[in-house]
Amino acid sequence: MIQLSHISKIYKNDSVETIALDDISFKVKEGEFMAIMGASGSGKSTLMHIMGALDLPTKGTYILDGEDVGKLEDDELAEIRNRKIGFVFQAFNLLPRTSALKNVAMPMVYAGVSKEERKEKAKKFLEMVGLADKIDHTPNQLSGGQQQRVAIARALVMNPRLILADEPTGNIATTQAEEIMAIFQDLNDNGHTIVMITHEPNIAEHAKRIIHLRDGKIVNDGNHHKQRRVKR
């Protein structure tokens, strides 16, 4: 489903060059559940943005469902982000002064879903993440963990085949984090491809495969049982 070949991302600010990703190549098959781990600043989010068709690499090609993302127009990228990918941002990125319900419904607005259906579906997904009683709250009336769950609901609401989650449980208490993981597990069992970034090994354990990044390079790639063995 996903194929990255020799992906590099270099940020140039004035004269300072930051190599965020350095010649990364890997594949993700349809139906995989993968975790990306690595220290802060190792390039996890940068990689995720490229996989989510939100950003373009400086070098290398990214093939998603057989299409070279680097060659697509802005509007085609928007379409892909809308239909194929559910993205959970590390910083949530909810629309301020806008209710949780409307925030979750937003991707459906651009998919041309009718108003009633939008409302109904958004409600259902907010219930699923345990926020049934908070649908009318605006982001500044919600805790960090609640905001994160709104962001997750928004990523799932279009029923995308690929779910990219940047630290989806970073602000959530362990019990609720397990609930979120159960949802992800369930989606994965139903054939959705999931890639998530996490710091926490016990969350990463839910994934069948873990990639380790260090300074923009892949240092380890394998299923987590091997991983454990390596650690031991």
Added chain:
Amino acid sequence: MDISELFFEAIGTLTLNKLRTGLATLGIIIGIGSVIALVSLGQSSQKAVAAQIQSLGSNLLTVIPGAQSAGFVRGAAGGATTLTYEDARALQTSPQVTTVKNVSPEFSRRTQVTTGRKNTNTQILGVTPSYMEVRKVSLASGSFISARDVESMTKVAILGSQVVSDLFGDGVNPVGQSIRINNISFRVIGVAESRGGTGFQNQDDVVFVPLTTAQKQLFGADYVTSISVEAQNESVMTQAQDEIGYLLLARHKLKDPASADFTIFSQNDILGAASAVTGTFTTLLSGIAAISLLVGGIGIMNIMLVTVTERTREIGLRKALGAKKKIIIAQFLIESIILTFAGGVIGMVAGVATSYIISNMINLPFALSPNSVLLAIGVSGAIGVLFGWYPAQKAANLQPIEALRYE
């Protein structure tokens, strides 16, 4: 997401910051308002001038002595003395002139008129009986100058209503009384119906006497100051103008029409000259007003750019979630169009009200063509598109991740 949804969302955003929205539209309100007010006032004065000139009849030609000069100078008649009563009679009787119905030679000069107790300075008009028909004069009482009066130079006078009130007081019938013009006694035989008169001159401030009496007895002149000609109808005006021109050239023994010592013009010529003046004036003022509209448009653009910058993160998020360029452009264009359109409508109402009040104050008929209203509304919408386009484009072309990172 359809237009109505975008529209309501835009209204929501605009009401979030009412003061800013109000200030942004103010420029458009002032711009459209002043354009509308000035155009309307221009149309009002044009209408007033046209009504006055047209009241004399559209088949009226006037011949004045003196060569054609650039522009139109009414006082030019005083200088030259090349037209005579005989010229007028020839116009009436010549077989070469087929399109003329009535000819009215006139001698006009201002002088002092007195009853002994009161006096006034007024216009003495020496005329023949055809004046009444040609210049559409009707009488309030008494009778007008007859052919016999002209033949025998009788000393009779018909007074305009202004002169009656100046010399005899309001509501007095002076028929049968006598007045003195240049110390010669005249018997009042009639009073002309009031015609009102604004603009060029007061048409009631006049005393009519027989043409020959004015020429010989009062002012010792053998020329006329103008000849009014009534053509058969409106469609033969050009032909009448040509016939009169050829006859007078021949009578004055002139070969080259360019050397003509007289000038012929129609009411339409005057109307044309007058509307050219008011038209230029209106255009000029509207041009200045249009500049304020432009400034208003730039204000809108400025506000929209600020809005786009402020909402960079929001735009980035919308794009990240699948908003296409078109919908982002529509979102911002709709906002700027609402701003300018609302400004346009309010400005139009303000402009119409201003023009209505002013034209009432200075006694003009209120006029406003529906075209200029439609134009104003169209223009204000177009300004929204024009000045909203760049900010909207700027928003639509933002890259999602960069925009989301903006602070």
